[in-house]
Amino acid sequence: MTAEVVTGLRELAWTDIPGLVALEGEAFPDDAWAEASWWGELAGRPRRDYVVVHREGELAAYAGLDHGGQVADLMTITVAPRHRGTGLGVQLLDELESRATTAGAEALMLEVRADNAPARALYDRRGYDVLTVRRAYYQPGNVDALVMRKMLAQNGIES
Numbered sequence: 001m002t003a004e005v006v007t008g009l010r011e012l013a014w015t016d017i018p019g020l021v022a023l024e025g026e027a028f029p030d031d032a033w034a035e036a037s038w039w040g041e042l043a044g045r046p047r048r049d050y051v052v053v054h055r056e057g058e059l060a061a062y063a064g065l066d067h068g069g070q071v072a073d074l075m076t077i078t079v080a081p082r083h084r085g086t087g088l089g090v091q092l093l094d095e096l097e098s099r100a101t102t103a104g105a106e107a108l109m110l111e112v113r114a115d116n117a118p119a120r121a122l123y124d125r126r127g128y129d130v131l132t133v134r135r136a137y138y139q140p141g142n143v144d145a146l147v148m149r150k151m152l153a154q155n156g157i158e159s
């Protein structure tokens with residue numbers, strides 16, 4: 001699988017952390033990752049594998065993986081509100097699938113809130129299937145978590 005080159009994409013660097021913390025708080029007001037978590041993710045490389053996208057002089061998106069062998073996990077994928085709906089989410093997901101495939105993973109897994117319609121539409125459109133439902137996983141609010149999986153064509157059986 002070869003992902004299209006994403007304009008402005010590069011590897012996560014420690015200098016991105018303040019921008020990540022700000023965008024994370026905007027995108028996930030209830031459970032944003034704090035600065036210490038980002039330092040931990042950086043320290044977890046190369047198993048942890050994050051990219052950022054800069055557009056028009058600002059952090060426009062970030063996404064990352066945990067390379068766990070046969071199965072890779074999508075840790076996060078976030079596009080800044082004013083850059084949403086322009087195809088960046090799809091491009092980043094393609095990039096992560098390409099990286100997981102290159103690392104030898106047979107499948108990519110993720111977890112999404114059942115009430116997150118834009119993310120669910122993105123994953124549905126890109127061929128992810130619901131494997132299990134974790135009832136009332138997200139608190140407060142009793143929101144279910146959907147565990148989704150996509151088999152990666154080159155290494156596994158494509159779904």
Ligand SMILES: CC(C)(COP(=O)(O)OP(=O)(O)OC[C@H]1O[C@@H](n2cnc3c(N)ncnc32)[C@H](O)[C@@H]1OP(=O)(O)O)[C@@H](O)C(=O)NCCC(=O)NCCS
Pocket residue numbers: 027076077078079080083084085086087088089090091111112113116117118119121122123125
């Ligand atoms: C989910 C998210 C990453 C999508 O990024 P994006 O760059 O806006 O998505 P794209 O422009 O690439 O759109 C890809 C597909 O996602 C779906 N989608 C995107 N925004 C949507 C919306 N507001 N409503 C419904 N579907 C939407 C569509 O299926 C779309 O395909 P289409 O344009 O052919 O219909 C973005 O909304 C986001 O950052 N949300 C907040 C963080 C988050 O929830 N991340 C996921 C955690 S599991």
